[in-house]
Each structure stands twice: as structure tokens, then as C-alpha cells.
Amino acid sequence: MEEYRIGVYICWCGTNIAMMVDVEAVVEEIKKLPNVTIAKDYKYMCSDPGQDLIVKDIKEHHLNRIVVAACSPRMHEPTFRKALENAGLNPYFFEMANIREQVSWVHTDRIEATRKAKGLVAGAVKRVVHHKALNKRYVDIHPATLIIGAGVAGMSAALEIADSGQKVHLVEQCNQLGGMVRKVDLNYPYLNSSRQTISQLIKNTEEHPDIQIYTESKIDKISGYIGNFRALLSNHQEQRELEFGNILIATGLKSFDPSIIENYGYKRIPNVITSADFEKMLYSGLIHCENGKEPGNIAIIHCVGSRNENYHPYCSRTCCMTALKYINQISSAAPECNIYDIYADMRAIGKDCEELYASTSKKNVMFLMFDQQHDLPVIKQNGNGKTVSIEFTELLSGESIHIQANMVVLMTAVESQANNKEIAHLAGISTDKNGFFIEKHPKLDPVATTTEGVYIAGTCQSPKDIPDSIVQAKAAAARILATIAKGKVQVEVTTAQVNEDICCGCQCCASVCPYSAISYNEDKKVSEVNEILCKGCGTCASACPSGAIVSKHFTDNQILSQITGVLEMQIETA
Amino acid sequence: MENLVNPKLRDELKKFGVQDWEGCYHCGQCTANCPLTEQGQLFPRKDIRSMQMGLKKTLAGSLEPWLCYYCGDCSKECPRNANPGEMMMALRRYLTSVYDWTGISKLIYNSKIAEFALIFIIAALVLILSIIYSQVPDRSLWITPEGGVAINQFFPVEYVHFGDMVMFVLLAGLLISNIVNMYFKVIVNQGIKVHFINYFTEFWALIWNFISQKKFSKCDSKPYWYVHLFLVTAYVTLFVMVVAFLTWFQTDTIYAWYHPQRILGYYATLGLFAGTLYFIYQRSRKTKENSKHSHYTDWTFIVLLFLSTLSGILVHVFRINGMALATYYIYIAHLMILTPMLMIEVPFSKWSHLAYRPFAIYFARLKKAAENKQKEANMEATYKLKESIA
């Protein structure tokens, strides 16, 4: 039998861990365990010198198993596995104990936390000796890409990918390309023409030989895995199958319906309209009330449905600047018109947006601040039927005021598409509580998702403006182009495995597999696992009545010894 | 209290001076930078807000513009160049027109032509009166037997004094009625209940501030305060001498230089001359915050005052040198400048702040006293309530 030489490394994570866990005491305790050759602590294990420490020790002390106690393995397990690889060790001879999220961040008693950390590390030490060497596997990448949604993001990504000579399938549920932006005339802050931009984009997309457009179509099913996806696509006439290597979801978002906000009386009071209605008016060139007359007083209310716990807690990001754009457009078309802009915080964040805010304040506009959270204005129809009055407390002056307006424009929030959940299910990704797709990492990986080969871009991830959506689309395109350029990609190796000798062919496993990775082999009368589809979730292993399925890297043996390790240490230190 | 906002007021207000205040985004730096602002009496941001929103009633009842001495600290660091200092100045002009029930003030502030026309009409009236009158007295007496100037023969002091008094009554009437108007706007219309006794207890503040301009010294620019104080005392001295004691002031006898009449005259002249020159210099250099922006009425005021002083000095110089005709002509010119200046500036234009500012301070104290009283009453009520519960 092989001699186990384990190296254990405890990370301080700055003060993140060291503040609540006595790292040095853990090291002392772990040193005593059998098979532990060395145990060390370091401020940031994930850093270059931290990894170097591991590599050096492996070489010097001939370590063959490594345990790192640090943060959640989600972020850094790959980092340390790579370090093992660099030292010439199989990356799966590694185990990580999470003493940050599971210990230091959730406990307030330093002694107890230290004790728990000791237990977790001991468990990892016990477990790691049972680890088996696993080898990397690669799959080839199909060079085509599926893009769902042909708005500004979808088209930009499509063009970016297709321009490099790769095939793109662009699927759109409407009969036209362009999405939300098609309904917008001018764009802030320079009041450039979105109409020109989008029509150019549509023209380029439609004329591109490498972009296959499917309008009025929807995806019924997606199967496969990174590099080798298949989808069923249908429109009213036919159903077809597509093959592709990557998926980009750019389904955009939709406008919030403000009629549920009692105070504003949308659809009840004439001349209370949404920003989308107003945009239509601007598009046609005539700003008019329901009686056809030009309004002398227009009120614009911000944060309609945004930044309010009753509707949507988030900020819709674009409405403030759109309102400023409207003010400029109104002053241009009807210089005599008085504009009241009722806002909460003026979020002029983009390049040159603050400058637009400054220049807009010189226009015929009165900026009034309200409390979007607790004190929504009340809109009432006046007796004459021509005007409405808006009552609220103006915060900057502290006065409760009422203003008379011929027209009220509600800057409605944006919200996620109704079918996002459905799409998320098809593509194997998830949505957050607001219905937006969740990115892999909110800071450093805004376009990837937890499912490899599936990317998100544009407003389906969160509300954003046109330039930001396009940037995201191109970012996703970069990811996709990189995999295409490489031609192959590494896939999961911790998959399930069927022991054909024990398997009784009951097919319990196949019925529970969420990835449809298990099939029944009629000839052999056993179940078989498609290792590329398998994500190693372990559902089948726990369902198997005869214990014939084993999840690689999560064997019973490994898990039980980990538990034993934890418990032994808890008893010992109690 | 529900307030109706008025988007049209903006355009009206713009005529009273610079309009940069439109750019204000309410960071509050100006208020905090102001050395005169106090808890419960914050400016200038609050006034900018009222201006932006067109809150007519709030503006009419606002005393803060008069409490500001325009040191310019607020404008220096304004992140939007909204120029709150000049805004307060513009607001003073606006308020002058609000207090003035005749509407002349508004006319002067909104139209250059109207202002100049008024000046010329009054000057012409003075000239015509002088020409008509100059036919009346015996020309042979215009020169004293010694060959000196006999100004009291040319323009008998009683007549001038009579004219003076008429003007004084007119001006006082206008000013007092405007101040009463102001009182209604800032105290009565705002629903402030002033305890009767406070009208007397706070009165010393009115007098003291009128004399000392004490509040001004809290501003950082000391020289400005000195010059201003010098100018104010000089003006008041001369005004009192000319209007109330003209018979004593305007004599044919030339007293020795140390005679109080001459000493006081010199003090006042020096004050006015140096003061107006200083302000003209500052305004044309435009280096300081408070002299960067000049409304045309600022210029007419300071130039008229300067010319009055200059012509007054000339009258004096010609007189003591016995240059009779020159004295008489320049005397008429002096009256032609002085009369329109007083008639226009005192009740309707810039000079009115001489009266409005001390009264504003007085009213502000009344307001504060009323608020304190109210607070006490509230406390007492709560106390009683507590007691009754107990």
C-alpha cells in the first residue's frame, strides 16, 4: 500500500478567517493527525506565493495529498488543483475545507469557530487519502452558435461572431429584429439617432451570409453540452433541429405595467401615459394630449415601479437619463411647454450624462424631488377634464405642493421577460428573485453562467443601456470566439459510473437524472452513463437501490471517512 | 400649507439679475459655507429652491435675502456655478419690487429704458423748475458785495428746504408704506403670531444694526465691511444734514475749516467719494465674487451717487473760491443728479436696502421670538398633558 504524505495548508484570508479562527491552533492540532507530513498557515493561500508554497513542499517533502482550508471551493478549487498539476501531482489528490463561508463568516464565538474549523480540516484530511487520480477529458467544439433574442445585444453578438467567419443561428420570437431599441427614436446623452443605429444593425445582420435568422420562432428543447448542443426550433409551420457549440441568451426585458400603482391612475385618468407611449409620440413628431392639443404642462415621474419594495426593489438604470432626454426633446419641439420632472435621485452615471443633466437644468424644466419609497405622488383628474393635479411632498423645499399638468409621463420600470424561467430551464441556468438571469460571477464574470457554453448578454442579466448591452454582447462573443478558436474544451471528470456487475437494470437512475445522461443498454441489460452529459450531481448514486452507481470523487468511502474525521476531531476537542 | 408652484416665475425672476441659479442641484454647500446662516434660518439654498419652484408666497415672505451681505463665499465653491450670491442679490431686487405697491420698482428693474427715462424726466423737471425760478430773484444780488458767492440769494435756502421736505415726506411715505407692505408679507401673511411686547424688546436690534452693520463683520471680507460702514455713515450724515438741517448746512458764510458744519461735510464727502470710487473700481475689475456680476441698476446707482458727490464737491470748491456763476450752474447740475437719485434709488431701487435690511433683521428677530414662544407653549402643553395623565 502506498504511503500517504499529506500537506495541509490553512489560509488566513487576510483577516476574513484569522479574525474568527485561531489559525495557528488549527495547524498545531492538525499536525498531530496521522499521515499529515506538514501543516502550515499563510495569509493568502490563493496568491502566487501561497501556491508556490504548495508546489515547493510537494517537491521537497514528496507530498502526495494536499488539503487546503480556506474559502468556498467554488472559487479556488480550480486554482489549487492547478497548483498540484504544476507540481506534477494529479489535481484530484486535493481536498478543500471551507472554513470561511462555513466557519468564520457565520460564527461569532472564536473558540467554537476554531473547534469547528479543526473538525472540518480533520474531515478533509481523513477524506483525501481515499481520493483517486482522475484524468482530464476534452470535447470538440461545434463552431456554430445559437443566439436567442435579436435585440441590440443579440444582433451585436451575432455580427461579432459571424464577422469572424463563424456560423450563427439567431432566433427571435417576434416577426422583426431590433427588440426594444426599435421603439426608441433618440438616445442619450448626445441625442444620437437610435433609429439609424438599429436600422444599420438590422441591415448588417440580415445581409450577413453567416447569420441564419429565424423570426417568429421559439426554442422547444435544448440538449447536449458545451461544444455539442442541439436544439429543437419551431415556428407555426415547421420544427427543425439545430446543432451548435455555444448558446448566447439575449432575450432582453419588457416594460412594467404601471396600472397596478393606485396613486398614478394609469389607464383610469386620461393623459397619464407611460414612457413607451410618449416615445411613440416623439417618434411620430407630435406631442399631443388626448384632445389632440399640444400640452402646455407636462409632468414626468421617475421610478415608476422601480426602487420600491412594493413593485421592484431594483433601479431600472435608464429611466433618469431617458427623462432628461425627453425634457430636451420637449423643449426642442415645444419650447413654451413647462416641464415638471419629479425624481428621486438623479442617476446620471454614464459618460457625459452628468453634463447632460447640467445643461438640461437650464431648459424650461422644474426638477422636483419625491420619496419614491414611501410617498408616491397622487394624481387626480381635475373637474375640467383637461388637466390633472399631482400632489406630493417636495423634499428639497420640504413643501407639500400640487402641480397642474396636461400630461403625465410615467417613467416605467423595466422587468424581466415572462418566459425567462422557461428559457433558464431549457438552457440549464438560473434566474434571480427578480427574474433576471444569474451570471457566473457578478464582478468578474458578468456574461458567463454556471452552465458551460451558455452565456448571457444585455438586459436579460439586469437593466442596462444600449452601449452597456452591446459591450456585454461583444464580451460574450469573445468567450464564444475563444472556445471556437481553441476547438476543444475541458469537461467535468467527476461523473457517475455504473458498476455493470452489480447493476440490476432497474433504471431508477435514468428516471431521476436531471441531465438525461443515463440510458439503458438493452443488450447488456444495464444502465449506462453518458459522461459528457453527466454533471456529477450524484442524484443517481443515491437513488440506486443496489449501490451500483458511484459518483467519481464522491464515493461513499470518501464521504463517510470525511464524516468520521469531523466527528472524531469534535469529540477530541470537546 | 399647500403651495402652488409657478413655472412662469422663473422667467420673471431672470429679469432681476443673473440666472445661473437654474443649474443648482442642491448639494447644500452654499448654505454651509455662509458665515451668517443660522440654525432655523438657512440660506441661500432654500431661496434658490423657492426661486426654482416659483413659490411666490414663500419668496415674498423670505427675509434671508436682506440678511445676506454678499461676501460671495457661497459662490466660490459652488459645484455648478449656480452663483447663489448673485442670486440673493437678484432676489433683493425682486423683493424690492414686491414690497413696492406703485409698480415703479418693477418697471425700473425690468427695463433699462424706463429707468433712464425716469431719471431724465426728474432731472428735466428740476432743470425746468430751476430755469423758471431763476427768473424770479433779483439777479443783482447773486453776487455778494464782496464779490463772493451768494448761494442763498440765488437759491434761498428756505425754498430748497421746502422742496427737500416735500421730497422727504414723499420718500418717507413711500418707504414706510413699503415697509408696512413688507411687514404684512413676511409676518402677517405667513401666519406668524408675534407677542406684543416683542415689538419693543427687539427694537434695539433694528437701531443697532442700522448703525453698526454689525452682522456684516461676520463675513470674511473685512475691508468690504469698513468701506461699506464708512459709506453708510457718510451717507446718513449728509442725508440728515441736507434734508433736516439744510438751513444750517447751506450758508453763505464760509466758516473756518474746523467748524462742525465743514468737518461733518468733509467726512461725509470723503466717505461717499472714497466709497463710491471703491465700488466702481471693484465692479469694473470683477475679481471678487460680489463684484463679478453687475445688474445695470447697480451701475446707475453707484454712478449717480458718485456724480452727486462729485458735483457737490465742485459746488463747494467753486463756492469757496468765489466763482459765482460756476457755482450756480454746477449747483443746478448737482440738484439734477441728486434729486432723481434719491427719488429713484431710495424707495424703488438699490438704496432701499438701507431701510429694508435693518427691518428684515428686526422682523427676523420677531419671527424667532414668536417661534420660541410657540415652542414654549408647546412644551407647556405637553407638560400639562403629562401632568394630567399622571
Next chain:
Amino acid sequence: MNLTQSIAIYLIHQNKHDADFLPSKNYLKELPEIKLFECINECDKKTFKSAVSNISPLEYDKIILAGENPGFYKDLFLSQIALAGKNPEILLLNFCDYGLNHFIDNNRLIAAFLGLVYNIPFKKLLSNGNLPVNDQTLIIGAGIAGIQAALEIGNANKKVFLLEKNATIGGHMAMFDKTFPTLDCAACILTPKMVEVGQHPKIDLLTYSELLEVKGNSGNYQVKIKKKARKVDLKKCIGCGSCSARCPSHAPSEFDSGISLRNAIYIPFPQAVPNKYVVDSAICRYVESPYEINAQTIKELNKTAGFPKEITEKLVVLKNKEIKSAVEFNSVLIENIGEQNTEKYGELIFEHTGACKNCVRFCPVNDCIDLDEQDEEVEINVGNIILATGFKAFDAKKAIQYGYGVYPNVLTSLELERLINASGPTSGKIVLAGLDKKGNRIFDKEGEKPKSLAIVHCVGSRDVNHNKYCSKVCCMYSLKLAHLVKEKLPETTVYEYFIDMRAYGKGYEEFYNRIRNEGINIIRGKTAKVELKDDHLWIRGEDILKKKLIEEKIEMVVLAIGLEPASDNKALADILGLQLSAEGWFKENSSDTETTLTNNQGIKIAGVCQGPKDIPDSVAQASAAAAGVLKSILKGEIKGEIKEINLQHIEKIVKEQVQ
């Protein structure tokens, strides 16, 4: 193609002369489609009004509005036309988007008009055929944007040179403690990426290097790079720190934002990549004056406790004598003060002479440190260049009202970031600053904790006196800092003074709501000034919502400083032939669709060097820039740019397109 279309052009300019546009007018008037070409001065309201009211919309199919800001007039024209009942298409030609904002280039303007008239993309008109692409890429600036772009391209198996002027990669993000709104530890998410870049087989790190010259065209650039003398051999250095421990010269640490000292030979921070030492020539005693004992040295030695007078006297002989090497110096010392004394006091003398070479003497590796190393020039050929040079923090001393640099306890946000950070000078303890004997500000781990702390927003941003623009990130990082302070010091009263709370991104508003419920006093109203009254710092401001004057005694004031264009942007723009915006950010090709491209096809921009943005937006932009690079590499060709516009060439393209 519809040949019968009739078009009216209105050129609305700002204070230029109509005559400036005469060549364009004359040229375009010749075209059969153009029925009207009118120049209007924006400031001339009268002509403007009459031009608009005289418009006869029924005659035209298209109206083109051109100028600096034509969009602002579109609705004016639109409302006029709509009243007449017809709806011709109004097209906009924004000078800015066509590279026309800096000077009047009539040929370019004509090309832009032709593009709109005949519906041909402007880029197509300007393209000069396709050029082959070298598949190597140069990325300038190795902050998070540069790192991301490098990984993106490197992971596609294409060669990347990552140029960084500092000794380590990582940029500003490495300095942060946690990132909003998830409160992820910045080092924890950044350092793996740094390590990945450092170890990537396809990425060549060129740290401590500067761009000297760029020649060539899109797809093939010859780049000259200056590798500044690091004076430490990257291959040999083992990062043991023996050198730094004996180094006598100190300077404020850039990484700690100046709140701690580093030596002349130093590692920027413990997780630096490459994790090797570097010599700061500006303060190294050796580099300053190689091997020389001067009057200053002797004076300093005399002051040192326990240093015998007689030895100083002997040293006087050596004054101003030039000695070339450490060995020589050592032997000279032995010669003059004896072997025993040299052993005893040698180190001390070395420390105090200009002739310091302590690092070399104590370095355990042979020939690792070479203090005589000189800058070196290298040349590389690349096909694309990505610019990701980031930003410079606003110099808080410029906002004199806050007394930064005068009062020790007025900090910038970056300084607080380092103070909170576990790897900072106080190991993450937030303490009040003290002064050492020399009057320098020091933060002592055992120091007193602030009982009150105020964060002032918008310092240097949204302010005509400094920068007009909004720096975008300050609101959020201030909220984050407030949270971190409250977490570490629950007893401390924390204030935030803001104007508009700009919590715009995913999860940001929710974060704001969370912080609001943590007992932090978030007050609307910007602090006007910080004053010292009776030994305490007082801040003065207006609480706008409560209508109160704030006069608060605060122990520590933190200024949320904005972002400014990096100081070498101008030089870089000159080298690369790029345009800068008025504020000094790099100008993107089109504000909507091509925020990562520049007027030079082969040069892309990413991250904050284009304008203030937060980490996810920088990362997305970096990836997007990488997409442009990968696109050209995969296709093997890139569009060439025309620098001088040739009208005949454009006419040819137009003719082809129209037919």
C-alpha cells in the same frame, strides 16, 4: 435604388463660419438628390427660427441634420414637419461620431453626407481594403481590464504581451478590500486571475515597462517598449526579502496609497505578480550616488548612538572619493578603519553612505541584484493593441475646503480602503492617524479607534471647479466603506453625506437599502468644509431633507475621491494616434455601438481609460475589446483605415453601391 429621392441638408454649427463648410456645400449642391443645403449658426436664434418655419416638408423625402449636436434639434424639425402632415425621414449626422469634432475636414464631411444620402455605412466608405493580421496582441495596462482581455485572448491560444508600467500587475482593484455589492474580498477574486496571467503559457508579462513608439498600420504594428531597469533578476529572485530588510531608504508605499512606507527595494504587495523585488531608482542611495561618503553621511553617523567619534574622523579622509564597487569599498574601509571595525560598523556605514549596496550584500543569490542595470529597449510586432490604462485618483489636496494633507485624519477613500484591508499597514484595524517626530502621518496598529467617521461623496466629481462628470463608482464604494467600518467598529457613528445616491447596477439598490438599515446616518447634503476648532475636526454642511445646519465633531473624515484620466493618457494618445475627449478619456469610435473601438481599427480601448466605470463594466468592456481582436485574428484580416480621405476613391465606392 430610388433615384428620385430629394434631400434637404441643414448644417447646424456652433460659432463657426458658414464659409468653412463652403467646399462641402458646393460639392453636395451638384448632386441631383440634394435640393437644399443650409448652414445655420446655432447661436443665431433668428435665422434658426426662420429656417425652421420656412421648411417645406412636402418637397423632401429625407432631411439630414448635421452638426455638433443635431439630435437636440431633431424634435424641432420633426414637430414642424408633423404639423404639415408629411413624415419625411430625418437623419442625424453627429460630427462627434464621424471624427469631425476637432477640426473641419470637408472631405470627411462630404463622405459622411454621401454615406447618409446613399445609405452606405461610413466605415465602408472609409475602408481601404483588408489588411493581413499578425496574431499577436499587445495589451497596455494590467489592471483588471487588461488582465481580463489578456486571459480572453490567451485562452483562445493566441499570443499576448501584457505591458504594465508598475512592477506588478493588478492595478487599482488589488488595493481594494471588498467589492460592492456582494462584498467579495477583492484580493480573493483578483489574485487567482493575476496568478493565471502570470502562469499563462500564451501571455508574456512585460512589467515595469513603458510604451515608447508604435509604427505601422492596423494588423501589423511595430512596437518599441522600454523595459525600465528593475535591477533585480526576475528569474533568480526568490522573493526572500533579505534585501529589503536591510534597505535604509524609504518612500510612501504606492500600494498602500501612501499611508505606510516601503523600502527602495521592495515588493509592491505580498500577492504581487511577479512576486519579485524591484529597485526604486528614484530613492535608492546607491543609484543616487554610487559609493560616496559625503558630509551628510558623516553628520548622520555622528548622530547615531554608539558610533565612535574616532571612526568618523577616519572616515573624513574618504570624503568625496569615488569608489566603483562594493568589494572595493569594503577593502577601502578595512584599510582605513581596520578589519574589526569594518565588521562591527560596516553595515552601519553602508546604511548611511550614499554608497549603500546593502541589498546586494545581503542577497543570498549570486548576481541577482544588479544596481547598475540600465533601461532596455525591446521591439515586438503585434497585430492589435488593447489600451486599458485605467485611471488616476483625484488629488484630494485640490479640494482645499476639506483640508486633506493638512489634517492627518482627513483620508481619501483609497487610504481607508488600505486601512480596512487585512494586508494593509494596520492589518485591517481602523485607527486614527498620529504624527511621528518628523511630522509624517502614521497609522499605528495599537492606535485609537475613531468614534465617529464621516464619508463625503463627490469630492472632485460633479463639480465645475474640478471635474464636471460623475465618477460613477463613488456612491457605491462609499456605501461599502461605511458598511465595512460599521462591521469592524460597531460603536462608531458613521455618516455619509451625498447629493444623489447613484446605486444603478445589478443588486446595487438592494445593497443601498441594506446599508440604510445598518444604523449608518445617510444624509442628503454635501459637506462644505472641514475645519479644526479647539483640537477637533468639525464638518459643516446642510442636511437638506431635515433643513438643518450640520456642525458635527468628527474624528475621521473620508473623502470619496473621483476618478481622473491617467496622467500619461496624452502621451499615449500621441504615440498611438488616438483622440482624447475634453476631459482626457480616450475617445471611443461611436458612443452607442462601438465603445471599445477607436478611430484606429487595430487599437481597442477597455475599462476606465474610456470613462469611469465599475469592475463588471470594465471586465465586460475588456472582453468586448478582446472580441474585436479575436474576430480579426480568426478572420485573418482587418479593415484598413484611410487617414487622408480621397474623394475620387469614395465616389468610386458610391458608384458601385448605387448600381
